[in-house]
Amino acid sequence: xxQKGDAPQADAxxxxxxxDIVMADTAYDSDRLRAAIAEKGAVAVIPNNPSRAKxxxxxxxxxxxxxxxxxxxxKLKHFRRVATRFEKTARNYLAVVTIAAIVLWIR
Numbered sequence: 711x712x713q714k715g716d717a718p719q720a721d722a723x724x725x726x727x728x729x730d731i732v733m734a735d736t737a738y739d740s741d742r743l744r745a746a747i748a749e750k751g752a753v754a755v756i757p758n759n760p761s762r763a764k765x766x767x768x769x770x771x772x773x774x775x776x777x778x779x780x781x782x783x784x785k786l787k788h789f790r791r792v793a794t795r796f797e798k799t800a801r802n803y804l805a806v807v808t809i810a811a812i813v814l815w816i817r
Contacts, residue, residue: 720738727752731772732747732753732754733779735756735757736758738756739759744756744766754766755773785814789806791810792806
């Protein structure tokens, strides 16, 4: 439903993820998700929700590097076909994103 946030889908995203570190924004700050990340042997780098009673430590230097990923997505969205998702199939969309990434890399 439209009222659900992104956090319920996070379990599916990290299910087979071979990562040592999982970075996310404050919207993903839940004990359930942090436990799922810990079960995989990874470290959760997620800022605490301001209303959280028990605060978890945050590696601020590592979290600051997250902006590189955000900037990459922002640059990819400058390509109209990427931003509007004109492609009908996942295969074609992946191809368009790949071409856009190559153009950005060549610049």
